[in-house]
Amino acid sequence: MSNIETNKRVHFLPQEVIRKKRDGLVLTQAEVAYFVDAIANESISEGQVAAFAMATYFQGMTIEERIALTCAMRDSGDVLNWQDLALDGPILDKHSTGGVGDLVSLVLGPIVAACGGYVPMISGRGLGHTGGTLDKLDAIPGYQTQVSNQRFRECVKEVGIAIIGQSANLAPADKRLYATRDITATVESLDLVTASILSKKLACGLDALVMDVKAGSGAVMKDLDASIELAKSISAVANGAGVKTSCLITDMSQVLATSAGNALEIAETIAFLTGEKRADRLAEVIYALADEMLLISGLAASEEEAAKKRMAALDSGAAAQKFAQMVTFLGGPNDLLDNPDKYLPKAPIIKPIFAPDSGYLSSMDTRAMGMAVVDLGGGRKRASDELDYSVGLSQFAQLGDSLDASKPICFVHANNEDDFNRARSRISSSITLSNSKPNIGPMLHKF
Structure with missing residues (x-):
């Protein structure tokens, strides 16, 4: 209404x-x-x-x-109310302003659910150079990102988390405006970003929200001052609307995870949840956001308690189980965590890209890395484009790594040699090497 x-x-x-x-x-x-x-x-x-x-x-x-x-x-559509379900924990969510290799929600939501929170997460598709959480989940065969509000509520109640897209009746004005922004170069508008993020979140009937505002070459707001301005805008609007909200500003000057691409990021999500691989930078962001969500909601009384609870959720396998239950409840396979290679698509060409010279990786145009994924078919150039979930980039070098003929920048997952060659050209020209190891900025920025 x-x-x-x-x-x-x-x-x-x-x-x-x-x-x-x-x-x-x-x-x-x-x-x-x-x-x-x-x-x-x-x-x-x-x-x-x-x-x-x-x-x-x-x-x-x-x-x-x-x-x-x-x-x-x-208010352009339904506003959810959870009181009739008599849930025994707070209704929480997290949102990121977007980046490259940002799979945080896929890990963070299950952690918080395993700690006693309820996470009704309305996510979006790829926007510009940034990857979309829904596009990543669409790489899982059978997973339904578009479900009825009733099914959404059932999943939240029974599992503790559901990650879906906007229904036709949930903030429908944003759904149309969101698609228009993607194809009219207005993605970066502070006002439209604020309203787009919060209209969906406030429609979910939250008790508390934690925002992950990105800063750096792969962020929508690239410089720190702009990210601080966005964080303040989101906090002011959300708190003014009655939802307790806090913001963290995190670094997006390089690809966050070690991969970028839909199926590749699902594979890395599973590896993180099961403990097979937890990249340091990715883990730092996930842990900081998890602790903030537990603190702001009252699920933890101190930073020490929050850290203890989120690591117990991961190391016990409880968070991985929440992810598996959500996937199954929403139509995906019931053995995805045990057999990811059976279900996630793979590109026919997987080849490394090497730097033209030896040296330390001192900077990265992260936006260009995201656009390389788009050009491979993993993102949209037009709103109507269908995605290839198998393509992307993996095994990314980190800033400060020494690159040479044996240490690649990354591996490209492509459908054909022409696509691979375009990606190689774009990526090779989007990094800077230096003779000395660079100083790497912090992952978390205070403001």
Whole structure:
């Protein structure tokens, strides 16, 4: 239901709302609500949605406009309520602003569920150069990312976690605007990012939310100051809407996991949960976010207790079991953790890329790495594109590693030699080598 009641609906001309924002004027709550309602009921054209997104990108919004936009998008569809389920723990979620090799949600959600939280996670698809959690889960045969609200609620109650996409009735205005942003170069808008993230999260009836705001060459907000601004915006809007929210700023100056690509990241998720492989940088981010979620929700009374509980969830296998139960409940195979190679697709060509010279890896254009995955077929150039879940990059070198003829930058998983050669060219030109080992910045930024 729109936050403009049907019998009191105020009528505006959409082009006049666009014009007002184009000229840098402040929209009223009624104007914002009208335009969001029109996005949701498709009474305005795709061109008008795109024009609004571009005007907002260039002119920005006040915090009051952001709150109005967020709440209108939240109320454009169903808002979930969990009270009738009598859950015995808090309703929690985490959201990342996106990056390359960011599989954190796939590991973090099961950890928190194993610690007594309930995690109804509404995730998105790939946006620009960033990988989408739903696209990764779609690499699992049978897994249903689009389910009814009833099935979603059942999974949260029985398993403790469900990661799905937006239903047609959950923040439908955001679903349409999200797709438009992806193809109109308006992904980076602070206002639209804030509203898009929070409309979905607030529609889930959360008790608390922890945000992972990325900074670096692979982040939507690339420099630290912009990431701090986004973190403050999200915190102000969410807390203003009544959901206890905190933000961490984490580094995205290089690929976060050791892989980037849909099936490849599912394989690394399984390896992390089962203890087969836990990359240090990835683990640092996951642990920090898990501890914050346990603290903000009251599931842990101290940092020491939080750390103890999340490691027990991992090392006991309880978190891995939560992931396995979620996959099975939502239509995937019941033995995925035991036999990932049986189910996850593999590209026909898997070859290493070596640096043109020897030296220490001193910098990486992480966005270019994400676009290499897109170009291989693992992401979308157009909203209608179908993905190849098998392609991507793996075994990434880390900043500070010494590269030579025996130590590759990464391995490319491609469908043919032409695709491989394009990826090799893009990746080779997206790194910098130095003669001395560089200083590597922190994974977590204070603000």
